Amino acid sequence: MVDDERILADTTAAILRRAGFETMVTYDGLSALDNAASFNPDYLLTDIMMPVMNGVELAVTLTKMYPALRILLFSGQAGIANILEKSRQMGFEFPLLAKPVHPMNLVESLKALREN
Template sequence: MSKDRVFPTVPLRDVPAVSDESKGGHRPVVLVVDDESVIADTLAEILSRSGYAGVAEYDGDSALETALLTPPEMLITDVVLPGMTGIELAISVRRIYPDCKIILFSGQASTADLLANARADGHHFTLLNKPLHPQDLLARVSEGLKPRKQVAVEAR
């Protein structure tokens, strides 16, 4: 990220805290990947304070190793990473864990081509633009991890 960009700061005290009891004791694992450690660490901390098990990684290879050891229910990754791209990481994680929810984010306009190529190959991901406001992120995570209602199938 260029040094001349300034993003608004949201104090952690303004991030809503959720107790484990209100989440039923289950803390969904959310893997956050960004090569800027302060972003990955901050997002993981926000998620952890909000009832999730936020795990931070800083490149695609490390994130894939972590995912193999601790299966995530959601992957939130920057598109531009050293080594493999966030899209390549998302595709790999989705192959291993087909039910894993994926959110991509980026602060660069150049990611549109990468995303278009992934869509052409049949991969559809949500893309959020940086900077991410904590409440917007938490709303997306909450929505993405909501249990899907199962439709009862009547036997004949």
């Protein structure tokens, strides 16, 4: 779970843990990359607009390291179309969930990724 909004990151992680996910929280893209090796993630749930490294860049980088990684982007901003367009041109298309979202829907969206 990666989001620079700490309260949102922490509460989302608590909810995911309750739903049975083993969850690691970081508040920016670079520390997510740093900690990925020790954690070996199956899923990435990340905010998009973050300092230093945005969520899409993080997703693209981690996909290369973990080809099986299931990714869900999570954003509260409308003005991210050009970031998504850039990743689409690079051949990456990630599902996107708009904030705010009810916790149950969030968990279901993640589980749905497993089934696909």
